[in-house]
Amino acid sequence: MKSKMYSTFASEYDEVIQDNIYNAYLERPTLQAMLPTVVGREVVDLGCGSGVYAQYLLAEGASKVTCIDYSEDMVKLVSDKAEKAGVTDKVVAYAQDLSKGLPNEADASADLVISPLMVHYLEDLNPLFSDVHRVLRAGGSFVFSTHHPFADFECTISGNYFGRELITEQWNTVGKPVEVSFYRRSLTEITNALTQNGLVITQISEGEVAEEVKEMDADRYEYLSKNPNFIFIKCQKLA
Ligand SMILES: C[S@@+](CC[C@H](N)C(=O)[O-])C[C@H]1O[C@@H](n2cnc3c(N)ncnc32)[C@H](O)[C@@H]1O
Numbered sequence: 001m002k003s004k005m006y007s008t009f010a011s012e013y014d015e016v017i018q019d020n021i022y023n024a025y026l027e028r029p030t031l032q033a034m035l036p037t038v039v040g041r042e043v044v045d046l047g048c049g050s051g052v053y054a055q056y057l058l059a060e061g062a063s064k065v066t067c068i069d070y071s072e073d074m075v076k077l078v079s080d081k082a083e084k085a086g087v088t089d090k091v092v093a094y095a096q097d098l099s100k101g102l103p104n105e106a107d108a109s110a111d112l113v114i115s116p117l118m119v120h121y122l123e124d125l126n127p128l129f130s131d132v133h134r135v136l137r138a139g140g141s142f143v144f145s146t147h148h149p150f151a152d153f154e155c156t157i158s159g160n161y162f163g164r165e166l167i168t169e170q171w172n173t174v175g176k177p178v179e180v181s182f183y184r185r186s187l188t189e190i191t192n193a194l195t196q197n198g199l200v201i202t203q204i205s206e207g208e209v210a211e212e213v214k215e216m217d218a219d220r221y222e223y224l225s226k227n228p229n230f231i232f233i234k235c236q237k238l239a
Contacts, residue, residue, distance in 0.1 A: 003178065003179065006069075007071050007072075007073045010071060010074050011073075011077065013049070013173065013174055014049070014050035016174055017049075017050070021217060022229070023052075025212060026224060026229065027145055028053075029210055030232050031116055031143060031145050031232055035141075036112065036141050038057050038111075038112060040061065041062050042064045042066075043057050043064070043111065043114065044102075044114070045065055045113075045116075046102075046113065047069055047098060049069060050074055051067060051078035051082070054093075055081065055085075058087055058091070062090070065090065065091055066091075066092045066093075066105070067092065067093040068094060068096050068102070069095060070098065071095070078091065078093040079091075079093045098118065098122065098128050099127065099128065101128055102135050106135070107135065109135055111141075112142075112143070113132050113136060113143075114143050114144065115143075115144035116145050119144060120147045120152075123164070123183055125190065125193035126196070126197065129194055132199065133198045136237040137237070138239050139238070142199055142237070143233070143234045143235075145232045147230060148229055148230055149231065152167070153184065155169065156184065162186045162188065165185075167181065190233070194233070199235035200238055201233060203233070204231065204232065206228045207231075209224035
């Protein structure tokens with residue numbers, strides 16, 4: 001689902017998420033803590049955005065990071081950063097609609113696939129999850145985060161938790177309202193799409209807001225300490 005948030009406002013988005021509460025002090029620390037060692041590993045980042053995860057993975061010793069995003073603006077940010085950092089030999093970045101899976105990625109070519117905060121933009125998770133299984137090497141991991149189904153149920157129009165719904169909201173992430181549409185779905189739909197595509201769930205986390213947020217915004221800290229916002233799932237391809 002395309003949004004101006006990730007095209008017209010790609011640079012603003014990149015700037016904001018460097019140190020905002022939801023990405024820098026909740027999402028990234030939680031997902032990063034769930035990653036296996038990346039030293040010498042080949043990683044694919046689905047919905048890579050402006051490349052904050054690519055920078056982290058390379059700093060942690062990944063040998064190659066393939067960054068894929070629908071938005072050409074985000075892909076350009078990733079390529080420009082890789083060039084500036086002199087790591088173009090380790091970063092491949094290209095535009096691709098991930099609702100169609102991973103047609104450009106070879107079988108058993110990745111040790112780790114990550115997808116921070118992207119899968120809620122896909123109506124059907126199956127084409128992508130089937131390809132994640134195909135692209136992973138045996139023993140490889142898939143770690144992703146998405147909106148927590150209980151949190152998203154607060155936006156329901158139908159009142160049916162088990163039905164998938166397209167929700168459209170205005171988000172103030174970049175300091176002005178930008179329309180964003182995403183799919184709200186049940187936990188059952190997410191976990192079935194994983195297991196039916198051969199991925200074995202090994203860990204689920206509901207995230208933990210960092211202590212620093214207490215000083216930054218006490219009310220937000222209180223809220224995020226008591227309410228789920230994102231869900232984080234780690235899976236493995238056994239064979
Ligand atoms: C919330 S941002 C997360 C970016 C990055 N993963 C991060 O954590 O900083 C979601 C990203 O998913 C991308 N995206 C949304 N729908 C997509 C699709 N169908 N195919 C590929 N990328 C998509 C957007 O362009 C955007 O860059």
